[in-house]
Amino acid sequence: MSTLTVHHIGYLVKKIEKAIQTFQSLGYEIEQETTYDDIRKVNICFLIKDGYRIELVSPVSEDSVVSGLMKKYKNCPYHICYETADFDTDYASLTANGFIAIDTPTSAPAMKGREVVFLNSATAGIIELLK
Ligand code: NI
Numbered sequence: 001m002s003t004l005t006v007h008h009i010g011y012l013v014k015k016i017e018k019a020i021q022t023f024q025s026l027g028y029e030i031e032q033e034t035t036y037d038d039i040r041k042v043n044i045c046f047l048i049k050d051g052y053r054i055e056l057v058s059p060v061s062e063d064s065v066v067s068g069l070m071k072k073y074k075n076c077p078y079h080i081c082y083e084t085a086d087f088d089t090d091y092a093s094l095t096a097n098g099f100i101a102i103d104t105p106t107s108a109p110a111m112k113g114r115e116v117v118f119l120n121s122a123t124a125g126i127i128e129l130l131k
Pocket of ligand 1: 079081128
């Protein structure tokens, strides 16, 4: 059985400060102020509304991990993050079901240094797995 629970929805935004204001106008509240992820070269801010957690992700430089996606998609949700209570089992199950890792488990400064890995599915798109 999968131990996955939804942790957040990752949302690409071009201008994070303006996006925060817009999300606030929709009723979102800041859960965690903007943090710079120096590994992925993005700014990250967590917002909450009605129990839903949104992660705003904004590229800081041309070589950020999301610069390619930003060119393709502009402002939009692009991944769902699942927290796992049993990483090895869930990871094996996901890869057996067509998910392919697009990086390796790496510390996430905006998530207290916890490790995350991104995977892609031809039928379900990008997910993030949080250890
Ligand atoms: Ni995320």
